[in-house]
Every structure is written in C-alpha cells, then in structure tokens.
Amino acid sequence: MLQSHFKKxxxxxxxxxxxxxxxVFLALIGWWAEVQAVTIDELISKGKDYNxxxxxxEAEAIGHLMWRQKGAWLNVADASSAIGVWLERxxxxxxxxxxxxxxxxxTIRISGTFNMCxxxxxxxxxxxxxxxxxxxxxxxxxxPFDERKLRIFLFLAGVTTCLFLIKILRRTxxxx
Amino acid sequence: MIFRPQAKDFxxxxxxxxxxxxxxxxxxxxxxxxxxxxxxxxxxxxxxxxFVAAVGLGLLLILLCxxxxxxxxxxxxxxxxxxxxxxxxxxxxxxxxxxxxxxxNSFLDACFDSMSGFATTGxxxxxxIDHMPYSLNLWRHLIxxxxxxxxxxxxxxxxxxxxxxxxxxxxxxxxxxxxxxxQTSRFxxxxxxxxxxxxxxxxxxxxxxxxxxxxxxxxxGVCIFMAGFDTGGFAPQSQNLLYYHSALIELIAMVIMxxxxxxxxxxxxxxxxxxxxxxxxxELQSFVLSILILFACVLFGLLRNHTYDSAIxxxxxxxxxxxxxxxxxxxxxxxxxxxGNLWHPFTILIIIIAMGIGGSIGSTTGAIKIMRLxxxxxxxxxEIKRLMFSDSxxxxxxxxxxxxxxxxxxxxxxxxxxxxxxxxxxxxxTLAGVMCGYPVLDSLFESVSASANVGxxxxxxxxxxPTLLKITYIFQMWIGRLEFISVFVLVGFIVSWLKGx
Numbered sequence: 001m002l003q004s005h006f007k008k009x010x011x012x013x014x015x016x017x018x019x020x021x022x023x024v025f026l027a028l029i030g031w032w033a034e035v036q037a038v039t040i041d042e043l044i045s046k047g048k049d050y051n052x053x054x055x056x057x058e059a060e061a062i063g064h065l066m067w068r069q070k071g072a073w074l075n076v077a078d079a080s081s082a083i084g085v086w087l088e089r090x091x092x093x094x095x096x097x098x099x100x101x102x103x104x105x106x107t108i109r110i111s112g113t114f115n116m117c118x119x120x121x122x123x124x125x126x127x128x129x130x131x132x133x134x135x136x137x138x139x140x141x142x143x144p145f146d147e148r149k150l151r152i153f154l155f156l157a158g159v160t161t162c163l164f165l166i167k168i169l170r171r172t173x174x175x176x
Numbered sequence: 177m178i179f180r181p182q183a184k185d186f187x188x189x190x191x192x193x194x195x196x197x198x199x200x201x202x203x204x205x206x207x208x209x210x211x212x213x214x215x216x217x218x219x220x221x222x223x224x225x226x227f228v229a230a231v232g233l234g235l236l237l238i239l240l241c242x243x244x245x246x247x248x249x250x251x252x253x254x255x256x257x258x259x260x261x262x263x264x265x266x267x268x269x270x271x272x273x274x275x276x277x278x279x280x281n282s283f284l285d286a287c288f289d290s291m292s293g294f295a296t297t298g299x300x301x302x303x304x305i306d307h308m309p310y311s312l313n314l315w316r317h318l319i320x321x322x323x324x325x326x327x328x329x330x331x332x333x334x335x336x337x338x339x340x341x342x343x344x345x346x347x348x349x350x351x352x353x354x355x356x357x358x359q360t361s362r363f364x365x366x367x368x369x370x371x372x373x374x375x376x377x378x379x380x381x382x383x384x385x386x387x388x389x390x391x392x393x394x395x396x397g398v399c400i401f402m403a404g405f406d407t408g409g410f411a412p413q414s415q416n417l418l419y420y421h422s423a424l425i426e427l428i429a430m431v432i433m434x435x436x437x438x439x440x441x442x443x444x445x446x447x448x449x450x451x452x453x454x455x456x457x458x459e460l461q462s463f464v465l466s467i468l469i470l471f472a473c474v475l476f477g478l479l480r481n482h483t484y485d486s487a488i489x490x491x492x493x494x495x496x497x498x499x500x501x502x503x504x505x506x507x508x509x510x511x512x513x514x515x516g517n518l519w520h521p522f523t524i525l526i527i528i529i530a531m532g533i534g535g536s537i538g539s540t541t542g543a544i545k546i547m548r549l550x551x552x553x554x555x556x557x558x559e560i561k562r563l564m565f566s567d568s569x570x571x572x573x574x575x576x577x578x579x580x581x582x583x584x585x586x587x588x589x590x591x592x593x594x595x596x597x598x599x600x601x602x603x604x605x606t607l608a609g610v611m612c613g614y615p616v617l618d619s620l621f622e623s624v625s626a627s628a629n630v631g632x633x634x635x636x637x638x639x640x641x642p643t644l645l646k647i648t649y650i651f652q653m654w655i656g657r658l659e660f661i662s663v664f665v666l667v668g669f670i671v672s673w674l675k676g677x
Contacts, residue, residue, distance in 0.1 A: 044511045047518070062306045063413060066387030066421070073387065073421045075413070077306055081511070082415050101216070101309040117518065122423055123489040124509060149221040149276065156225060160232035167235055170242070 041080030044125060047116035055127065056111040058135065059083075062099035065092055076108065085110055085127045086118075097138025107136035180676030181669060187241040189258045192250065194237025196262040196327060200269060201230035203322055207273070211311035219311040222276040230269045256665035259328055263654055266327050267291045270319050277312050279303050281639050284646055289316065291650045294323030295657035296540055298409020298506035298631020299649065301639045305414040310395060313412045317399040323657070324406025324436075324540035325368055367443050368405070375401040375432050379425065386422045400425075404432035406540045409506025409631030418509040423492060429507055430499050437463070437503035437535030445578055458575045459536050462550040467502055470530050474498050477523030497632070501530040504541035506631020515634045521617060524634075528621055531630045532602060542629030542656050544598045547577070548591045555588040597660045601627045601652060608648040609636060622649075627656040 037056045059076035066073040072092035075084050077099070099105030112129040115121075208223035210216075250258070270290035271283060280286040285301050292299045293316055302308070302316075380397030384390060396412045403410045413419035417429060435443075442460060445453045454460060474494045484490050493509065500507045515524055534543025558573040565571065573583035602624050609619025614636050622636040626649040636645070655663045 045513045045517070047514065063419065064388050064392065068387060075306075075415060075419055077414070082306065082413075082419075084415070084418065084421050099307060101307055116514075117484060117489065117493075119486065119489070121421060122426075122492045122509075123484050124418060124421055125511060125514065126421070143216075143218055146218050146221065149218065149225065153221050153224045153228065156228040156232060160228045160235065163232055163235040163239065167239055170239070 039080045040076075040078050040083045043083065043114055043127075044081060047114075047125065050114045051116040053114060054111060054130075055114045056109065057083075057127070058107065058109045060099050060107050061095050061097065061105035061138070064098060065095060067092070076110070083127060084121075084124060085112065085129050086121065087129050087132065091129055091132045094132060094134060096134075099138065102141055102143075104138045104141060106134050106138040109133045109135050179672060181673050184243070184247065185254065185669075187243050188248070188250065188254045189261065190237045190241030191243060191248065192254070192258040193262045193265060194234045194241065196234075196258070197230055197237065197265055197269065198234035200266055200322070200327055201227055201234060203318060204230065204273070206318060207311040207315040210314050211309070214310045216309040216311050219273070219277065219309045222273040223311065223315070225276060226269060226272040229272060233265070233269070253665055253669065256662040257669045260658060260662040260666035262327060263294065263658060266294055266323075267650075267654070270294060270315075273312065273315060274302075277309070279305075279308060279312065284643065285639060288646050288650055290319065291653050292631070293317075293319035293408065293410065294327065295629050295653040296320050296324045296406045296408040296504070296542070297626060297629040297653045297657075298403065299626060299633060299637045299653075300410060300631075301637060301641070301646070303639060305412070308412075313399060314395075316410050317402040317408070317412070320406045320408030320410060321368070321372075321402040324402075324408065325364055363444060364440050367440060367447070371405055371432075371435065372398070372401060375405060375428075375435075378428050379432075382422065382424045382428055383420065386420055386425060400429065401432060404429050404505060404507065405436040407433065407436045407503050407505045407535065407542075407629070408540075409500070409508075411507070416508045418511075423488075426492060426496050426509065430496060433499055433503040433505045433507065436505070437539050437541045439536040439538035441538050441578060442536070453578060456576045458550060458577050459547045463502075463536060463546045466530075466533060466546055466549075467498065470502065470526055471495055471498050473526045474523055477520045477526060481518075481520040481523070483518050483520075497527060498530055501527045501630060501632055502533065502535065504531065504534050504543055504628055504630045506625070508632060512633040512635040512637075515621070515632075516618065524617060524621060527632070528624050531621075531624045531628045531632065532598070534628055542627070544595050544628075548595055551575075551583065551588060551591050552595060554583055555591075558583065594659060598627065598656070601656060605648055605652050608645060612642045612645050623652065626652040629653060629656055 037058075038050065040057060040059065043050050043055060043057070057076070057078065059078040059082075061074055062077050062082065063075050067089075071089055072087050073084055074087055074092065074095065075082055077083075095106055095108070097103055097106045109132075110127065110129045111131045112127045114125075114127050116125055117123040118126045118128075204223050204227035208220055208227065211220040211223060267287055267290045270293065271286035274280050274289060275283045275286035279302050280289065281301075281303065289300050289302055291297075298320075300316075305313075376394070376398045378397075379400050380390075380393040383393035383397055388396065399410075399412045400417075402408070409416075411417060411419070417426060439459065442453060442457060471494065474497075475490060478484055478490055478494050484493055496507075496509060499505075510518075515527075519527075532543055533549055534545050535541030537545045537547045554573045554575060558571045561571045562569070575581050575583060602620070605623025605627055606616070606620045609622055610616055614622075618634045618636055621632070621634045624630070625632050637649070
C-alpha cells in the first residue's frame with residue numbers, strides 16, 4: 001500500500017517535471033521563433049519567409065548615419081551582404097564608429113521587423129529596429145606603408161624616364 | 177587572295193595605340209591626387225605605378241612603331257584595329273591599380289571590373305566596396321566617364337591627324353556633330369563637363385539634404401553623376417543607390433540617366449537653340465514612346481504579381497528600374513536576388529527587352545539602340561506598303577533626325593546587320609550561362625546586361641562565378657561597347673596575318 005503510494009507520487013512528480021520541461025522548451029522555441037538570428041543574405045534571398053517577422057542580425061555599421069526627420073538610416077553589413085536599418089534617434093546616437101577605408105565600424109546586434117518591400121520607405125528592403133546593442137566597438141585601421149610597391153614604382157619610373165629621354169633624343173636630330 | 181599585313185601596318189597600329197595609351201595615362205593622376213590629399217599612401221603608389229607603367233607602355237609602342245610623318249595617315253582598317261586593341265590595353269592598364277589594391281580576388285577579376293567600367297556596363301565583382309578608399313572608388317567611376325565619352329575621344333581632343341575619323345568611328349560613334357572632328361571631340365567634352373558640374377552639384381545637394389556630410393556628398397555626387405550620365409551604373413557603396421534610401425536622389429539619377437541616353441548631337445542642337453528638335457526628332461520620339469509602352473508592361477507585371485501595392489512604390493521601383501535598364505545604366509535599388517524573388521518573369525522579360533534596346537546612337541548607351549529599331553520598323557512598314565500597292569508605286573519612307581531624311585536600303589542593311597549581331601551576342605552569353613549551370617532566364621538577363629553594357633544583375637555576377645563566364649562577359653562588354661565593327665576588323669586583321677600571302 002505504502003509502496004504503491006510512493007509509486008503514484010513519483011509518477012505524479014515525473015509528469016509535473018515533464019510538463020515544466022515542456023513549458024520551458026516551448027518558451028525557448030517561441031522566443032527563437034519570434035526573434036530569428038539570420039545573415040543579411042538569408043534575409044534577402046528568403047525575403048518572403050521573413051517578411052514582417054522579427055529578426056536579429058549581427059553586423060558592422062558602415063558608411064554614414066543619415067539623419068531624417070523622424071529617425072535615421074544606417075546601413076549595416078555582415079560577411080554576406082548589406083542592408084538599411086531604420087532607427088529611432090536615441091538608438092542612432094549609440095553608434096560611435098562607422099565603417100569605411102580608415103575605420104572598422106561598431107559591430108551591432110539589432111532586432112527588429114524585416115520588410116521585404118517597406119511600405120513607408122519606398123519599397124526598399126529594410127529592418128525597423130526595435131533593439132540595438134553594440135557588441136564590439138569599432139576602431140581606426142592602420143594601413144602600413146608597402147615598401148615593395150615603392151620599389152616597383154621607382155623601378156618603373158626609371159624605365160619610363162629612360163624611354164622618355166630616348167624619345168627626345170631620337171626626335172632632336174630629325175628636327176635639326 | 178588575302179594580303180598579309182606588312183610591318184608598316186603593325187607600326188601604324190602600334191603608334192596610334194601608343195598615343196591612345198599615353199592619353200589614357202594622364203587620367204591616373206586624378207585619383208593619385210585624391211589619394212595624396214586623403215592620405216591613402218598605398219593607393220598613391222598603386223596609381224603611381226599604373227601611371228608610369230602606362231606612360232612607359234605608350235612610349236615604348238611609339239618608339240618601336242615610329243614612322244615618318246607622311247606615313248602616319250590612318251586607313252579605316254588601321255583605325256579600327258588600333259581602337260579595338262587600345263580598349264584591351266586600356267582594360268589591362270585600368271585593372272592595374274585595382275589589382276594592386278587587393279580589393280579584387282585576381283587580376284582577371286580586376287580586368288572584369290575595368291572593362292565593365294570602361295564599357296560603362298556596371299557589373300562588378302569587387303570585394304568590400306564599403307571599405308574602399310576614396311581614390312580607388314573615384315577611379316572606378318572615372319573610367320566610366322572616360323569610357324563613356326570614348327578612350328579615343330581623349331586623344332582626338334588634342335590631336336587631329338590624317339585618318340583620325342576612322343579612330344572616331346571605331347568607337348561606335350557615327351555622329352559628326354561639328355564639321356571638324358577636333359571640334360566635335362571638344363564639344364563632347366564641354367557638354368560632359370558642364371553636365372558634370374551641374375549634375376554633381378544637384379546630387380551633392382540632395383545627398384546633403386538626406387544626411388551625408390558635405391565632403392562625402394560632393395564625392396559621392398561626382399561619382400554617381402559620372403556613373404549615371406555615362407550610363408555606367410557603378411556606385412560608391414555596395415548597395416548601389418539603395419544605400420541612400422532617398423526618392424529625391426533616385427529622381428535626380430533618373431534625369432541624369434535619361435540625359436546620358438540622349439545623343440550628343442541632340443544635346444548640341446538643343447544647346448544651339450533648336451529646341452523644336454526635342455519634339456521633332458524621331459530618335460527621341462521613339463525613345464519616349466518605348467519607355468511609355470514598356471512602363472505600361474512593367475506596371476501590368478508588377479500589379480499582376482501584387483509586388484507593390486501603391487502608386488509611389490510602383491513608380492519608385494518600376495519606373496526607376498525601367499529607366500535604368502532602357503538607358504543602359506544599371507543603377508538599382510533592389511538586391512539582385514529580388515528580381516527573381518519578387519518580380520514576375522513577365523516583368524523581368526520586359527526589363528531584358530528594355531536593356532536589349534538601349535538608348536540613342538551617339539550617346540554613351542550600349543545595345544541595339546532605339547534609332548536602329550525604329551528604322552527597322554519603318555523599313556518593315558515600307559515593305560508592307562510596297563506589297564500592298566501596285567508595282568509601279570514608289571514607296572518612300574521619310575524621317576526627321578535633325579533634318580529631313582529618306583530611308584535608304586543601304587542604311588537599313590547596316591542597321592539590320594548590327595541588330596542581328598547584337599541578338600547573336602545576347603544568345604551567345606545566354607548559352608554560356610546555361611552551360612555553367614545557371615537558369616535560362618537568369619542567364620539571358622545577365623548576358624543582355626553585359627552585352628548591352630547595362631549592369632543590372634540577377635545574381636550570377638559575383639566573385640565566385642566561373643572563370644569561363646567572367647571571360648565571356650568581358651568579351652561581351654568589349655564587343656558590345658565597340659558595336660562589333662572594329663572587333664570584326666581586328667579579327668580579320670589577325671586572320672590575314674595568319675593566312676595571308
């Protein structure tokens with residue numbers, strides 16, 4: 001009797017644990033389904049699947065912050081492609097470094113709604129950002145001077161000068 | 177019997193090719209100056225190396241091929257061969273700073289972009305454009321400006337020797353705007369520079385309004401203008417015009433593209449006060465009509481597919497890309513994969529047709545050209561009339577192209593030959609694409625884009641595409657820009673050298 005009581009209790013515990021595990025699992029799945037971490041190229045090439053959904057990307061801020069009346073445009077690029085993201089002014093102010101020849105831009109994690117053809121922004125593919133987080137600050141890039149190129153330049157300049165002198169010398173007697 | 181070319185023929189071609197390369201070498205100084213002021217030291221060296229290499233090559237050709245002044249008169253054959261060869265040498269020289277910069281995977285890739293730039297195509301396989309130095313980015317756009325006006329035009333603006341008209345014709349230019357070729361070349365440059373100043377200022381102002389700092393707005397304005405007016409299609413950022421998210425910039429770009437697709441002769445007559453030509457000229461009439469008809473088709477396709485559900489979106493995407501395709505520019509606000517994913521195949525076919533037709537003869541656009549198609553149409557109409565009326569009836573087709581003209585059979589024959597050659601070229605590239613494993617529609621789109629020097633892409637063009645296809649597209653861009661004749665003459669020259677007696 002006592003044994004069967006314990007058996008029932010452990011069975012009951014087992015079901016409770018199973019139920020809790022299921023709840024946690026579904027919550028995780030739901031969170032994952034709600035915010036999908038993707039590359040930009042995947043977003044563009046499978047645009048119809050992601051259209052209107054909340055997505056998360058990690059990318060480098062590049063180019064310029066283009067301030068507009070109600071917010072700002074920022075373009076971000078990962079290894080696959082680049083895309084425009086629409087930010088609120090407060091979010092845009094978090095950006096310190098923008099990628100160009102002399103700078104590696106801030107690496108940011110953004111989550112927001114992906115629009116394959118944004119109705120408010122002229123049909124462009126974009127992301128309307130809800131959360132923005134800088135995960136790695138950008139920095140200046142040093143471009144070390146390439147001395148090998150300098151040597152090639154000097155060599156070719158020498159050859160060309162010689163050719164130029166030959167041309168002048170060959171022309172002078174004819175003109176005389 | 178085929179006559180084998182003699183040493184004098186080679187010397188004459190080499191001499192003029194050398195002069196053309198010397199003329200081209202001066203342009204390396206502009207990005208070099210930019211590199212100096214932007215403190216891009218390695219780029220300064222890249223352009224320095226390219227400058228001295230081009231000057232050296234030019235001088236070497238002139239020295240090796242020097243001839244007495246009396247023998248420097250060019251025949252048609254010499255002029256055509258010199259032009260065709262010069263474009264290949266220009267591609268190699270132009271690719272040099274690109275390859276040295278390290279932004280292209282190989283010298284072939286750099287050659288691809290170099291030819292794409294000179295031929296004003298706009299297809300690119302560069303890496304990491306968003307981190308490119310100012311000087312290199314300027315070079316990409318400058319070669320469009322040079323190639324658009326014509327590499328030979330540069331030389332002809334300074335020299336005018338016997339037979340130089342064959343050089344002019346070799347670059348697919350038929351219009352002799354002014355009686356003197358030197359004046360014609362200079363006029364083309366004057367027009368281009370006036371528009372360069374006005375267009376760049378308009379674009380820079382729009383970019384400033386849209387949030388770019390002044391220096392970058394000016395720089396990118398100049399770049400976008402050069403790519404737009406010369407119907408090239410490169411842009412300083414990897415997303416092309418999508419980068420700016422601006423209707424204003426797209427609108428200005430559309431005007432610039434349209435101006436670039438109009439012949440320099442029409443610019444001249446309008447500049448000289450004959451504004452009625454804007455209404456009377458058959459070429460402009462046909463161009464506008466073609467845009468309207470094709471835009472109606474694009475609207476039909478986009479509405480059928482429910483891609484864009486408002487008039488603004490239909491105009492911003494539909495009209496913009498149609499103008500970009502029809503003028504042979506290749507500016508885009510879409511990702512290449514979006515053509516296939518979002519647009520109905522019918523709409524894509526319309527864009528292919530627009531690309532295949534192109535703009536005006538004597539402009540910087542590629543492709544068959546609208547004038548030729550309207551002449552084919554007129555000739556077709558006159559043949560039907562001839563069949564309908566009695567044998568004794570004489571059917572005369574008249575047209576207005578700066579003056580009243582009569583449609584002659586010899587001209588129609590020439591037009592049909594070029595049209596047929598372009599269609600063959602489109603199909604050749606399509607076959608190459610299909611052979612490399614790409615879908616037919618994508619291959620056709622890319623092939624027409626390369627041959628007609630447009631630059632729109634459905635995604636085939638990338639650094640990872642097969643080498644065979646890169647070479648095919650380079651060939652298509654080259655032969656398409658020169659409109660066959662000079663390349664055919666070059667082939668004939670080589671054949672006669674190999675087989676002649």
